[in-house]
Amino acid sequence: MNSVIQLKGVSKVIKGKKIIDSLSFDVYEGEVFGFLGPNGAGKTTTIRMIVGLMRITEGDVVISGKSIKSDFENAVKEVGAIVENPELYKFMSGYQNLKHFARMQKGISEARLKEVIELVGLTDRIHDKVKTYSLGMRQRLGLAQCLLHKPKLLILDEPTNGLDPAGIREIRDYIRRLAQEEGMAVIVSSHLLSEMEMMCDRIGIIQKGKLVDIQTVRDFVEDSEQIYQFEVNDGVRVEEILSSYTGDFQFEIKENQIQIGLPKEKVPEVVKFLVEKEIEIYSVMPVAKTLEDRFLEITNKEGVAIHG
Ligand SMILES: Nc1ncnc2c1ncn2[C@@H]1O[C@H](COP(=O)(O)OP(=O)(O)O)[C@@H](O)[C@H]1O
Ligand SMILES: [Mg+2]
Structure with missing residues (x-):
């Protein structure tokens, strides 16, 4: 080149x-x-x-x-x-x-x-x-x-x-x-x-x-793990189910909206898992990451300090 x-x-x-x-x-x-x-x-x-x-x-x-x-x-x-x-x-x-x-x-x-x-x-x-x-x-x-x-x-x-x-x-x-x-x-x-x-x-x-x-x-x-927002019928049950799920990821639940940090290729697995437990999923959407989040990922990985 x-x-x-x-x-x-x-x-x-x-x-x-x-x-x-x-x-x-x-x-x-x-x-x-x-x-x-x-x-x-x-x-x-x-x-x-x-x-x-x-x-x-x-x-x-x-x-x-x-x-x-x-x-x-x-x-x-x-x-x-x-x-x-x-x-x-x-x-x-x-x-x-x-x-x-x-x-x-x-x-x-x-x-x-x-x-x-x-x-x-x-x-x-x-x-x-x-x-x-x-x-x-x-x-x-x-x-x-x-x-x-x-x-x-x-x-x-x-x-x-x-x-x-x-x-x-x-x-x-x-x-x-x-x-x-x-x-x-x-x-x-x-x-x-x-x-x-x-x-x-x-x-x-x-x-x-x-x-x-x-x-x-x-x-x-x-490279980056995305955050996906799931809209479901029963957030409380999903919380129980996900707590027992062995996959290694973080999630946060607000009523019937759940945000899960996942690499893209893991999304079908989680969808399948929830559907098998009879959870109804209305939508799955990637949540745009802020530059700040991405910076944190990269700079932490490279061992560079972000502040000061
Ligand atoms: N002529 C200048 N004198 C003193 N500081 C400057 C001058 N021009 C830019 N800076 C400083 O250099 C840094 C980078 O600025 P800049 O290149 O405009 O950033 P960006 O385009 O990425 O927003 C800033 O901290 C800014 O305050
Ligand atoms: Mg500029």
Whole structure:
């Protein structure tokens, strides 16, 4: 696999404080890499260093083989990024915005403009004023802006912030498509695990400036014990039954809702067990785990302290 970007022991010290601590990871062609961490973990700071908005204290970033330190101009040519909200002129049309942006760069043809508009699905609305766009459409216009020069690497800092579920889904689909069809390497940051699971191939978790874990999404999901909520007819009986069950799991009962911590493959076994005892099950639903829960699992496993 070809690395499009390599972080090599990247650190950032601000006023004597280590904000980012020796980050190293690669992102490959055609891959969506999720940069996951709670607010204040250091995602934006890392991204700002990658795109040259902030100096690197220690280490280096290599993009398509070019060092951001010794060959900055050529390294950043390969990058398209939305770090804060995309800068858009609301009273101009989407097209005028793009055109304006294209003029600031060299060699962007009319054909490329059209192609990019198509790519982000704005063809029908591109001549409408941006102020009439939904937030999701504005995000896509921002995406179009940073795709104009055909970057090999796309970086989006919390691209779904503030979007409604439909907007989130849109952005997710476009991001996946850019990786799959255009072969781009994509880095997306987020503080929401559930979102990352749907969008990314791999996830790197950053906590207090340190990379605490990198995994493929599949391993991530399979590794973790889920919590399933069972809705039953008789919670009191289920409590008795489960107390005598030999399986090794934890559960909590509130009236007729039972939450059980289980790996997915154990669910049928528990369902069968309860049904055999003539319990009526109305529904079984996975309960979304919070990032905090997942963090606890990972960091406990790796022996990293969470607090202090
Ligand atoms: N210019 C700065 N001066 C001092 N501290 C900063 C500066 N920029 C960021 N930080 C600190 O660095 C940490 C990481 O911030 P940030 O990268 O914005 O996190 P995230 O994007 O993951 O929410 C925070 O504790 C923040 O307060
Ligand atoms: Mg941030």
